[in-house]
Amino acid sequence: MFVSERMAKNLITAGPDMTIFEAKTIMAEKGFRHLPIVDSAGKLIGIVSDRDIRAAMPSTLMKKADYEITLATIMNFPVGDIMTKNPLTIYAYYTIQDSLLMMQKKKVGALPVIDQEGYLKGLLSVRDLLRSFVSVLNIDEPGCLLCIVVNAKEKTGQMKKIVDIITEEKIAMGSVLVARAWDNNKRAIFPYLLTNNIINVKKKLIENGFELIDPMQWYLDHQQPQ
């Protein structure tokens, strides 16, 4: 799970001298929310987001005539004036997990990817991360979710048993989610199975002492009292 597989590579970039008008037009046309700014050699020097552009716009509460004059003036400023200089960057060999934590902690919507010399190589946005999680969870593949509760304190190796049962049924697994802190000493395991054929695997799990939970019961049990 490296950034290199998930980042956008065919980037549209701008120089710092591009006008705000041009940058705004490009971003609107292409549906991008971030525009990396590079120098003439292709080294990253900044990034402009659609927020930066909006922040530079005159207030819509101004009188119409004043608004238009101000707008025309602002549109001719270079993006270099509003870009975030020295933005947070990542390398292509960073993992998706690194990027996820970085975006969450630093509250940014996109991370430019550079090489050791500082040349721009790609861009990883929240949208790319979302896509990679859909793909990691495999929820764009047909399948269904099992909800299993195991007593983690009494017995170990429960996960192995579950995987064995699924494997015996020749079912491919799309992903497995584990809720470690379920109830007291209990864990919940959610295998996403790439099959429609779940009757036999459910029966075997029950025969082997596993508890299949009704997810809605769980939802209702965890509601805060109104």
Add this chain to the structure above:
Amino acid sequence: MNRTGFVYDERYLLHLTGGYHPESPERLKAIYKRLEDSGVLEKLTRIEAVKANQRWIEAVHKIHYIMRFDEACISGLNEFEHPDNGICRDSYDTAFLAVGGVLKAIDAVMKGEVDNVFCAVRPPGHHAEVDKPMGFCYFNNVAIGARYLQKEYGIKRVGIIDFDVHHGNGTQHIFDCDPTVFYYSIHEHPSFAYPGTGREFEAGLAEGEGYTVNSPVLPGRGDDEYKRLIMQDLVPAFKKFNPEFILLSAGFDAHESDMMSGTNLSTEGYDFISEVIMNLVKRCTGGRVVSVLEGGYNLDIMPLLVENHIRFLADLK
């Protein structure tokens, strides 16, 4: 009482999916026996199935896909492109016969020989995509039926109601961009149940936007939720669309006793669905409806649900 047709053929039992597979010939045997024992069968008009002309299957599926299926069966493979889709040497012909049964049912209704028909066919169809078998389905029987109604009989608006517990991804995708076929599906929520599609925001594309409606039901929910969603999502939409013909993807796997799903629809809940549908049919199509079997895997309860459903079709309730 309505004149209700019944499509069934012993050759539907020839499609073998492999040991312990829930989509087994036993399903149809159990339905047949139940209808015979209950005396319902003798009140129905038997319609003989014939193999469909391939050109109707090509109206939905890619020719190369049809050929791949043929080859897989001829070569004696025991699955077709996914372990879910168990096959045997007879599966290809049986799938042609399932489509053909639905087309004969449509003929019988359109020619006025019967008022409506229940098709006890297998393999089922609503998961089958244009170019891909999925979830025990190979040819999309109902989708082919809709195209047949349009091309052979000039029907302009076809309504499809899919109450199998799984979302009919194939049918939805085939008619995504088509405003002449309205697809309504009520099914277990896609975050839990196969195939993981059928969310509320899937509502048709391009010209077909607004002609697909999905009602996902969370696991654990039953009759009340089904009733609420059907009255809120299906009834007004179909009254507005006003289909000239209604096709049903009739799945009986949403029942509380069916381990294939987590929804808790009761036997009475199924009656409610059949009743509402028959009211819509009366109002919109003048009685024309063909109901096609999809899922339903609990052999102890599914035959009763089918019988009850047929009683509503035949006005024997």
